[in-house]
Amino acid sequence: MSDAPTRSLLLVHAHPDDESITTGGTIAHYVREGVEVTVLTCLLGEEGEVIGPEWAELVADRADQLGGYRIKELSTALHELGVAGPRFLVAPGRWRDSGMAGTPAAANPRAFVNADPAEAIAGILAVIRSVRPQVVVCYDEVGGYGHPDHIQVHRFTTAAVEAAGPDAPAKLYWTVTDHDALNAGLARIGAVPHGWRRPAQGELPTFPSESVTTVLDVSGVMDAKLAALRAHATQVTVAPSGAEFALSNNIAQPVLAEEHYVLARGQLGPVGDDGLEHDLFAGL
Template identity: 65%
Template sequence: MSERRLLLVHAHPDDETLTTGGTIARYAAEGARVTVLTCTLGEEGEVIGERWAGLVADRADQLGGYRILELTEALARLGVDGPRFLGGAGRWRDSGMIGTPSAANPRAFVNADPEVAIEALVAVIREVRPHVVVCYDPDGGYGHPDHIQAHRFTMAAAAAAGTDAYPDAGTPWAPAKVYWTVTEANSLSRGIECITEIPSSWRMPEPGELPCVPDESVTAAVDVRAALDAKRAALAAHATQVTVSETGSEYALSNNVAQPILAEEHYVLVRGVRGEADGDDRERDLFSGIAF
């Protein structure tokens, strides 16, 4: 197989669109084979509005199943097949936040047996044979325990997939590059400054409230302007979790904090050799430098 192949590992439905939706849509439109692997069903999420409020964990506990539907539609709008879940749908449960009862659930992702989860991820890598793998940074973007766990397992699996480890998980394959998805501080700040009007129920973010990383840590910036309509449509598909403004320039989660929809998505290369860089010493293509 010679086509470009990209694997993105995310913790919950909607995570794939929030920080990497433009990247997914761009590469899918360019003909790359893009696979999104989700680690939980997002059962512990909050719900926007009353229509589906009864689905939440402490009521009907049916939110995870409904979010499979949302994820299926979002991925279709981004131009990729799915969904696909680590270990199969429902294998591990959304852990919620640290210190909550949901984190003590034996099925919670934070309580997953590392060897079992890593082997399952190695099997996906060896099946998909991605040239590029994308996951979170060590803080999981904003500290959610499932994001941190996804980071740990993905980094371990990416390192093991090309070795003789886990002999029952398929033929070894070593991804050429591994990136962390991040948000650049300066781009976020500029995006917030461009927000001129928001719904009355929303509020602007407080200084430092939205997670980001220093500009100098970013090694790749992917232009997703041509994919923004697809990203907006995918965000809207996650209607229990995300609201897109009428202008299409910003969105909010259940906390009603306005966040800009950025024209670039940012990454940090952590495994592999950096490819051709722009004048600001950043790659503009995650596949740059890979021989096909």
């Protein structure tokens, strides 16, 4: 029996489906490597749009039951990725999806943008002290694409890591979309399904490639990543090819076989010939 300490990874995400879209391959990869992986989801995604008519009555301005249904989707996706769960910040539904900036949803007193920072930070800190991760993943300062809830996750997770003291993880990463990798993926897309369209130049948000520090090859777990994406059927459609997906806007995006990160706290580990880390636990 090995005396090596168990490796532990914590990923903090805003809504159900975020974990699969941005880090699904990472989650499945490390589960298969024997890492203890915890996915902390902050909200239920009540303000999300719905693809197709089947579940259209669940949305916020109708039955307002989408959040509960998305717990089911999240549970299925996590199972496909090999993670127990779901696990929510403080409690399921403690705060509500804020919607995009400037929408009426943000005025709701229960919206995550109106959360008491002390309570939210304490909730994340409690999870850090419970699972003792060496590595934590959240979003960058703009939440990837500017969603207010993603920005809150960045702020609160960063604050919790800084407050953890001796329990602080060795590394904090941001999950990002590498500009060059996305464009290369878009260039590989052939015909798109009926009703979809290709993104306009610069329409999809990206992160500067020269600022990316870490890339993880997830080609070996694409089966799990695709299954997790398909589990979020109210939010995500996977093309029959399995090489593209689209959200409710029907804009085609590539399903990348690499996932990209920026090291925000801690020491960069050994890098490859490309100057990038290839393991979130590199150097630990």
